[in-house]
Amino acid sequence: MFATASSLPSSNSMTSVSNDLSLSIKAYNIYGYFTVAASVGIIYDWALTFEQEVELFWKRRWSLVSILYLSIRYVGIVYVVLRMLSMSPHVFRVCFF
Secondary structure (H helix, E strand, C coil), X not given: CCCCCCCCCCHHXXXXXXXXXXXXXHHHHHHHHXXXXXXXXXXXXXXXXXXXXXXXXXXXXCCHHHHHHHHHHHXXXXXXXXXXXXXXXXXXXXXXX
16 A cells, blocks of 8 residues: 555656656757758748749749749748747747747
8 A cells, every 4th residue: 555665766767767858858959959950041042042043933934844843842941931830939949048
């Protein structure tokens, strides 16, 4: 009925859980840093090459290749924006605090 000393969690197992939790939090923070960096890189690339994209794709006659290129490019950008929005509480905490 009563807990014996052998049935209680030892300080070693509690330390192990604490260390695992600490590592998980650090890994999640590092994941957030890389997500922000990759997202900024993709959006920056889009901003730099948008003028060339307009000249080479939007003003020309549409072909299968141009449709594939634009769909892949904009699906990627939409994915990045949605990913950043899904992580927004974590991203704002990492970037600003």
